[in-house]
Amino acid sequence: MHEEVLERIRERRWKPGDAIPREDELAREFGCARGTVNRALRALAEAGILDRRRRAGTRVALHPGGKATLDIPIIRREVEARGQTYSYALKIREDAVPPSAIREAMGLRRDDPTQRVLSVHSADGRPLAIEDRWINLAIVPMAAKADFTRISANEWLVTHASYTHGDIAFSAQAASDAEAALLHIDPCVPVFVIDRTTWYKADAVTTVRLTYAPGYRIHTRL
């Protein structure tokens, strides 16, 4: 069902913008229950292949497939999955007042308790990524007692803190002097950067910048 509809779209029998038959018509045509048709079409709509609206019916999306789902893996697992040996070094851990840009992004006041954790993840002994993180201790007080010399803040938070929503951004940056030193590269070299902030209801949980060594790419299938 799902596959048959996809096939008709790919064969261009149903083209972008076209309306396709109603659920009950398709159910008769395929000789199945409407619920089955509904499930198949809803899945295709979630994938961005179809546009569905009550009363207006179902149409092939104008720009089908304009979505990609990325895995955001734990760095350790990513390294180990490539068969490399992972290592990790904690560089800075301090209770400190974040710079105003961070405070603003997290919606924090100057007197909110925050902890900064800066560490380097390495693959086969070579620096792979810098993790520069600020944790809101008011929301995750347990983090103050966690042993970030053994497990990365990245990994600790994934299993010990929950979030309701967040945002993530990918960009290209020139390595700063400090970043270059940690990654053993020259300053101003292009590096791939991921900025992520997560929230629990109205409160920021943590914000992190991951700065990857040159050559890093995020890859996914469509």
Added chain:
Amino acid sequence: MHEEVLERIRERRWKPGDAIPREDELAREFGCARGTVNRALRALAEAGILDRRRRAGTRVALHPGGKATLDIPIIRREVEARGQTYSYALKIREDAVPPSAIREAMGLRRDDPTQRVLSVHSADGRPLAIEDRWINLAIVPMAAKADFTRISANEWLVTHASYTHGDIAFSAQAASDAEAALLHIDPCVPVFVIDRTTWYKADAVTTVRLTYAPGYRIHTRL
């Protein structure tokens, strides 16, 4: 249902690694049909929040929420959505033999008909992205007749060609001399790069490199 399960995970009543009750038990607890439970749990599993296996039951994922879905928008729409004026310039269009790296990535022979289309997308008159594309004319012969001076190859292909699968990669690169000239920036400046190749069954449809002007970021919510 969906929300209630999410809430229990976020409250850490069900923690990563924990097994949660069977579908029929939850159905009794919530006073609904098993089908309803199944739909809710299946949705959470697709989102990476739950791990489900027949016979083994349902568990909270060890690394919940390790997925992000990105919109891969048409550049024109992306610009217009920001309220900027979009413009587009075709720079190169030629039937040519792709370099061996491209041929290899697309699985083409030297005598397969291919067309190169290189263009620049601009926002408010400022170059935003270079689109450097190779099209497999054996699979999309209509592309030879398309008017790429008016509509970008990007946009034309989305509505006139289908694909069964593809892959996409994001990386940070140093701008080459040619790219720097087209984007009106200095060489070696960090630029965000998207490489994408799409396939129809066993044949490559097109491969494209989008090179974005400095400052570009991809952003999404989690």
Added chain:
DNA sequence: TAGTGGTCTAGACCACCGT
């Protein structure tokens, strides 16, 4: 092999939103 999720059915009522 037994227990779990995966999928389907036939029917029902509801919510939304173009016309």
Added chain:
DNA sequence: CGGTGGTCTAGACCACTAG
């Protein structure tokens, strides 16, 4: 307003796989 998708039910059988 009416027609469409959205969601639910109660039941059934199947497919997979852990023990």
